[in-house]
Amino acid sequence: LPSHFVLSTGAKIPSVALGVWRAEKDQVGEAVKVALKAGYRHIDGAWVYRNEKEVGQALKESGVPRDQVWLTSKLWNTFHAPEDVEPALDESLSSLGTDYLDLYIIHWPVAFYKDGTKYDRDLTADPYPTWQKLEEMVAKGKVKNIGVSNFNLRRMQNLTANPLKVKPVVNQVELNYWNPQPGLLKWSQDNGIVLQAYSPLGSSEQVKETLSVPVIKDIASEMGITPAQVIISWHIQRGTIALPKSVHASRVEENFKVTALSKEAFDRLENAATSHPPQRVVNPSKNWGLDFDVFDDTPL
Ligand code: A2P
Numbered sequence: 001l002p003s004h005f006v007l008s009t010g011a012k013i014p015s016v017a018l019g020v021w022r023a024e025k026d027q028v029g030e031a032v033k034v035a036l037k038a039g040y041r042h043i044d045g046a047w048v049y050r051n052e053k054e055v056g057q058a059l060k061e062s063g064v065p066r067d068q069v070w071l072t073s074k075l076w077n078t079f080h081a082p083e084d085v086e087p088a089l090d091e092s093l094s095s096l097g098t099d100y101l102d103l104y105i106i107h108w109p110v111a112f113y114k115d116g117t118k119y120d121r122d123l124t125a126d127p128y129p130t131w132q133k134l135e136e137m138v139a140k141g142k143v144k145n146i147g148v149s150n151f152n153l154r155r156m157q158n159l160t161a162n163p164l165k166v167k168p169v170v171n172q173v174e175l176n177y178w179n180p181q182p183g184l185l186k187w188s189q190d191n192g193i194v195l196q197a198y199s200p201l202g203s204s205e206q207v208k209e210t211l212s213v214p215v216i217k218d219i220a221s222e223m224g225i226t227p228a229q230v231i232i233s234w235h236i237q238r239g240t241i242a243l244p245k246s247v248h249a250s251r252v253e254e255n256f257k258v259t260a261l262s263k264e265a266f267d268r269l270e271n272a273a274t275s276h277p278p279q280r281v282v283n284p285s286k287n288w289g290l291d292f293d294v295f296d297d298t299p300l
Pocket of ligand 1: 019198199200201202204205211244245246248255
């Protein structure tokens with residue numbers, strides 16, 4: 001399996017990252033160190049995970065040089081107004097203890113007002129002004145690549161219809177056995193955008209169920225690997241970057257040991273994943289008081 005994917009900018013991004021969403025402050029540092037020791041060179045973080053300081057500290061203590069690790073952070077919803085982008089980025093840079101990011105992503109296609117009231121309909125309908133500020137951050141050298149997260153096909157098409165100076169290199173979305181999104185994957189591949197799979201195991205809510213899906217268990221026992229390894233390998237084989245989260249050393253190590261599935265096994269898993277009705281694990285639309293579903297655009 002490829003250890004890296006090549007992005008449209010020519011940058012080489014490691015195909016597996018340690019995800020640190022829901023990694024507690026007192027556990028995340030150790031997980032990062034274990035990951036770097038196990039060979040990970042990619043940490044997927046975000047301002048809103050509230051653990052960037054701990055991640056940065058662990059990276060420093062690991063002794064692995066900054067330029068050998070791919071660091072991603074994400075612009076939170078309250079900072080979409082163009083004048084708020086650079087200060088938000090600066091805060092992430094300072095917490096992480098670095099002067100550049102490898103990748104900076106618009107976390108959600110939803111703009112909140114800074115005082116917490118929901119929500120700025122103009123910037124939500126059209127994130128191009130936010131994107132232009134991200135382009136400026138690339139020009140300034142503060143970020144090497146820019147991308148988006150949680151954008152559906154319509155939003156990707158709208159954004160990329162603008163005269164972009166810098167294209168989004170990735171779209172980070174939920175991808176797992178329950179929600180494999182083959183249509184979005186095909187469009188992204190046709191348009192040179194790599195998908196990053198968050199909640200690749202189904203997140204804490206669904207991980208138990210995912211690991212006991214018969215086809216996944218069968219392939220695992222045929223290959224003598226674990227169900228988690230089957231799933232992470234499948235993601236990479238689909239051409240997507242897997243971002244498994246764990247704060248347990250043995251799982252962090254396990255998740256990095258990927259192996260190509262045979263074409264037959266891959267097809268069996270792909271068919272099983274895409275032949276049941278898709279079921280999303282993560283959807284904050286209602287909690288955020290949106291009057292539309294952020295993924296399928298239906299009114300709420
Ligand atoms: P923990 O952090 O306690 O190890 P996802 O990456 O899809 O978001 O899933 C993360 C969830 O899956 C977390 O609850 C994590 O728990 C658990 N997890 C991560 N790796 C494994 C693994 N190899 N085996 C079992 N559970 C795992």
